[in-house]
Amino acid sequence: MIFIRLTPTPDGQSPSGFEVKGHAGFAPHGQDIVCAAVSFLATTCTNALESIAGIVPKVRQKDGFLAVHVRPEELNDQAATIFQVFSQGMRDLMDAYPDHVTLTTK
Numbered sequence: 001m002i003f004i005r006l007t008p009t010p011d012g013q014s015p016s017g018f019e020v021k022g023h024a025g026f027a028p029h030g031q032d033i034v035c036a037a038v039s040f041l042a043t044t045c046t047n048a049l050e051s052i053a054g055i056v057p058k059v060r061q062k063d064g065f066l067a068v069h070v071r072p073e074e075l076n077d078q079a080a081t082i083f084q085v086f087s088q089g090m091r092d093l094m095d096a097y098p099d100h101v102t103l104t105t106k
Contacts, residue, residue: 001025002038004090004103006083009072015083015105017057017069018042018090024100034100037093042066045086053078 002024007017020042024034046068049057055074060067070079087103094101 001099002034002101004038004094004101006087006103006105007069008105009075014075014080015087016072016075017067018083018086019065019067021065023064024097026097026100034093034097038090038101041086041089041093042068045082048082049079053082055079 002020002022005019006015007019008014009016020038024032024038026032026034043066046057046059046066049055049068049070053076055070055076058067058069090101090103094103
């Protein structure tokens with residue numbers, strides 16, 4: 001199971017970070033489309049925070065774990081949109097693969 005946790009801004013209007021941990025277990029290692037989808041979306045959104053929103057997020061990463069956070073005062077419109085796209089994409093994956101992906105808000 002992949003666990004995704006969104007960290008909301010203090011006002012609760014937009015995520016200001018996320019954590020992804022675990023493995024989907026949908027298919028054998030190297031063939032797991034659920035893991036690939038989660039990894040791709042998380043990496044793309046992390047990179048977009050810097051390349052599009054101009055924010056360098058705090059990132060922690062190890063096998064099966066990625067944490068990405070932005071200080072709420074650094075959030076801009078582009079970062080908010082990137083986090084909303086991340087959130088929507090992960091909700092879509094959770095709806096499609098409910099036995100392999102779960103999404104919560106901190």
